[in-house]
Amino acid sequence: MASRIGKVTRRTLLVGAVAVAGGAAFGVWQIRRPLDNPLAPERGATLNPFLIIDGDGVTIITPRAEMGQGIHTTLAALVAEELDVAWEQVKSWHGPPSASYFNGALMHAALPVAEYAMTGWQTALAETLGRASRVLGLQVTGGSTSTVDAYERLRLAGAGAREALKAVAAERLGVEPAALSTADGHVIAPDGIRLPYADLAEAAATRPVPQPELRDPSQWRLLGRSLPRLDMVAKVTGTAEFATDIKLPGLKCAALRLCPHLGGGMEGFDPAPALAVAGVEEVIDLGDGVGVVARNTWAAMQGAAAVEVTWTPSPLPQDTDAMLARIAEAFEGRHNSRMRNDGDPEGALAGAAPLEVEYRVPFLHHSTMEPMSATAWLHDGQLELWCGNQAPRLHVDRAADAAGIDPADVTLHTTYMGGGFGRRAESDFTHYAAKLAAALPGTPIRLTYSREEDMAHGFFRPAAIARMRGAVADGRAVAFDAQVAAPSVSQQAIGRMTGRRMGGPDKGHVEGLFDQPYAIPNCRVRGYLADLDVPVGFWRAVGNSQNAFFHECFIDELAHAAGADPLAFRLRHIRERHAPSARVLEAVAEMSDWGNPPEGHAHGVAFTFSFGTPTAQVVELTDTGRGLKITRAWIACDPGRVLDPAIVRAQMESGLIYGLSAAVTGEITFAEAAVEQRNFPDYDALRMHTAPRITVRILEDTPHMGGVGEPGTPPAAPALANALHALTGTRARSLPLKHHAEFIV
Amino acid sequence: MTTLRVNGTEHETDAPGDTPLLWVLRDELGLTGTKYGCGVASCGACTVLLDGDAVRSCTLPLDAVAGAVTTIEGVGTPEALAPIQAAWARHQVAQCGYCQPGQILQAAALLRETPSPSDDQIDDAMAGNLCRCGTYPAIRAAIHDAARALSEA
Structure with missing residues (x-):
């Protein structure tokens, strides 16, 4: 032992x-x-x-x-x-x-x-x-x-x-x-x-x-109840204070212009056009971009857009196809991890007529409602900093480094944040705000990224490719072999946070694939890390977000190959492995009246165990004649003991809508190694009229307490893709689904 | 100098006339309850009322503002919530909360025109207001609840 x-x-x-x-x-x-x-x-x-x-x-x-x-x-x-x-x-x-x-x-x-x-x-x-x-x-x-x-x-x-x-x-x-x-x-x-x-x-x-x-x-008396x-x-009431709302005497507003070619740099710039914009006061060289300080944010953003900059090109593959080719190359090297290797997958596949398919998902942006923002004020050798952040001590260090002072001389106020989803675990906005404040000692600087700069400088959910093989016999999966290639979020993000390279098998890369409670006798999951330095980061549910799509769509394919009902097929494999997981599937079947969708509607199901919380979802899809509409969704989850049911319910709804939004429309693409999407019109999400009616049931049978902020996201995309297959017969093996079918927008 | 009537108070500003109302409110007048989301009228975070109608302040130039402006600060206060804010609180709508001032003002404009909206009317009226936390089900419930509360008032 x-x-x-x-x-x-x-x-x-x-x-x-x-x-x-x-x-x-x-x-x-x-x-x-x-x-x-x-x-x-x-x-x-x-x-x-x-x-x-x-x-x-x-x-x-x-x-x-x-x-x-x-x-x-x-x-x-x-x-x-x-x-x-x-x-x-x-x-x-x-x-x-x-x-x-x-x-x-x-x-x-x-x-x-x-x-x-x-x-x-x-x-x-x-x-x-x-x-x-x-x-x-x-x-x-x-x-x-x-x-x-x-x-x-x-x-x-x-x-x-x-x-x-x-x-x-x-x-x-x-x-x-x-x-x-x-x-x-x-x-x-x-x-x-x-x-x-x-x-x-x-x-x-x-x-x-x-x-x-x-x-x-x-x-x-308080715990276990839905509290105000x-x-x-x-x-x-509009009184909640975000970093972009900080008011200080003499405060100036700032905006950025950073190199759009990710990994590229700046050769030089002409500040004159920016200084000609009414209200612009300073144009500051940030080394890898330009900061513009003005009387208001509008003037700063206009000024930042007006600066004439000569950028240097990016060493990265220049467009999306070249990046995906680089990711596919990872399969040719040695695997980074083999976190599951049960039975004899090769033997089992060799003796059967295997199903062999490839799945792909695109890069995704967090697109928080509040663009990145921070307020910084260097006075008397002390830096005062206001920002929304998911790692305060890291931001203190980053701000101190940017301002050239000791971390002990930084006071950080962590504000509310207008969405995080993992984006505010990064500290780029703190770095730039502190740099601007250090360039203008005594003047409080409130930095707000324009939506366009925010979109161009994300830390993306990586694009990924999965090669899946499987075989069925007598109504069951007898072999399951998954290989997934993508840039490593863990290595990149931990490298940025600690300055040190992480070695060893990357669990986050294969989470949602290797760790699912399906009893399949011959089961192997291998992860391949792509040598691609597009900035990637923690996106809600991290590896689970893409791996659940691969896993749960492929399980659906195996169910069809076995001639089985997809939900019954899942239960057959999960029941003997993990009872609480089986119960959320049973719950969602009952809630959705699985097997009996209304005329003209179809149901898709998916299940993921992530962050300690088994979560099953059924999504209902219909063809309105004007496009496909997601009409209903049912969620059953089991986070163990529940401390605030209303918050758990809200997080489950939120996670589902976040996942469905990405599944229908989410896609970041590149040209000249620059993000092609600019703003919400080309990176949209579900809205009031396109979001489904949602019913949530919370079970409390899991013995260990699980999380709730992320587990609602992973099953959403596969449940929708499986519903699309049930409705139209189209088996979508890539996202977003808008490339496979017309959805109502 | 431009004179602007916001939440019942007259303000003078020397901001250039092409400055969008959003930035005059936030950076010149210090009314930061109104939020910047996109700058191109596609997310609704900047929604305010102009003579009772919902408008996107991020694309409305200052010199085109003809009428009285209501921002979230003019709807109610933490000590005295307006009925629509009370409905939002009863349904615990906000998650990150960043889009909610815009959602509330959009809903206020809807309820003014349509005191008892159907789900379809809510869909139509609220389609321009993005929420990345996905609070739509709670917003819908709060609008129905506010409609009931206002009709009983």
Whole structure:
């Protein structure tokens, strides 16, 4: 057993991140010592890194990026549940960047095993790795991990604070702590006297933190209920502050013009046409582009468009076809990973009449509603920075580097973000805002990318090619062999974040393919990394987004080859492997009345286990005569224990619509290594009239808690493609589907 | 100098007349509730009311603004939500929230013309307002709810 753990650990260190390998040297004491508390409130008291109590009430630190997924609400509820404060009294604050706010759940995903099949020792190993991410101070929002990570830690923060407050009250009242109760922000004595937390907090903050037992979920008052979101009122009144909304005295607005040929550079530029635009004040050389500073953003964008720049060409393959050819070349080299290799796939295929097909997906853009933006202000040697971001400490380092100052001299305010989906894990916008601020010391600079610059400088979901082979016998899949080639998101993104190259098998590259709970006796999944430096990044659900399309469309093809109903075929293989996964399929079959679509309509199904949450979807498609319309969708998911059902439902709907949008129209193409799409008219998404009516059912049978921000996305594209096949007989093996059929727009 | 009436208040601005209303509101007057999404009137994030009608402020030049402008700040406040905002809050519509000021003003214009809209009328009226979080089902529910609340008021 020991050698087995040792082996997996070494491999995991390679798989997970170079950062983990570096962290292993820190030793155990760093993992076990109490968290440093980065909070220093001007008034009131802080009992732990997650809590400030002052005369105005209780502020709960929710140190994850709020990009729409409702995370501030759920994190605050975890603390409030144990602390005994009324929900109306709770305020949340993102708080400062700090290693104390590490994300321990991120490392769960680094294990080279399928999550549904994790055994006890593997879960224990994941916990150990999670504590390693504490040592490294990985304060990251991503991978659908925030709630999983916070579930115990934040309840303990609330419970510990409650017990410390009770201990102070007990001393003052001369009674035993056990005689006291707590409710609505007060300690309540046996005689009914109520001591407000604010009166006790300062004394409580000086005590050692007790480690009380956590309450049984049956006693919960807040968790498990759909709470009013803490950000809702601000977001319906226009008072929610995004990085592009920051107001400061003397603030100037900025826009960018960067080299459109990705990987190319700038030879020189003439600022005169920009300076001729009314309102433009400065044109700044950024090395790889130009920044224009003006009295308002309009003038800045007009100026940026007017600068005459000589660009140098890109070393990348120049157009989409050449890039896909480069990706296909990866199949000729050695595979990077073979994360699944059960039975004898070659033997099984040789003895059958195999189905052999190729699938392709395009590059995709995140296209957040708020284009990239950041506000930066260099004054007195200090840089103050406002930005929406998914990794605060990384942005601090990046800003310090760009401004040529020490990271200790950077103050970061993490704002709400107008969509993230992985895009704001990157820090390019922080880099440019800090550079502009450093060029104009004393002047606050608010940088907003134009939609066109935002579109041109994405970190794309990579294009990918999958070569699938399979065979069926007696109504079952007997062989399944998948090879997938694409540029590596993990290697590129981790390289950008840590400055170090990640080696070893890339799990993210094949997630959604190798780790699905289908019992197929001869099953192999190999990943090939393409040598193609188009910027790629974490796009909602990451590898699962394309791999679920490959996997679930091919499973559909195998079902047809076997003469089986596609949903029954899936159940046949999943039931014996993972019961909660089978149950979401059964649920979605019942919800959609599978097998009986209304006249003129067709149903497609897909299933993906991702981020710990099995999710099944049925999509209904009809031909209106004016184009195809997605009329209905049903989702059944099982994230284990649910803390806020309305937020889970909203995330599932959101994930589905995000996935369907990409499936119908999403496509980034290149000419001269520059993105050809400019704006929403040529990179659109589903809208009110094209989005389906959606029904969601949430099950709670999975023993480990799963994520919800991403699992709604992967099954969407294959469910739709399978519905298209059911409706028209067209088997679409590439995306977007608008190239295969006319959809209503 | 151009005089602009926004949320019942007169403002003077010396911004050039070809400046889109969006940027006058956001950068010159500090009314940042109205959002920039595309600059080409294709996403609706910048929607405001002009004499009660929904317009895309990102393509409306300042010197073409003839009428009273209502932005999200003029609809209601956190302390006193307008009925349509209250409906949005009841249905917990917003996710990232960036497009919602535009969605709310577009819906307000719809309800003014069509106090009890059908699903098809909601589709027609809201088709120009993009939401990348996919809050459409919640928006639809909130519009129906706001219609009921307004008819009972």
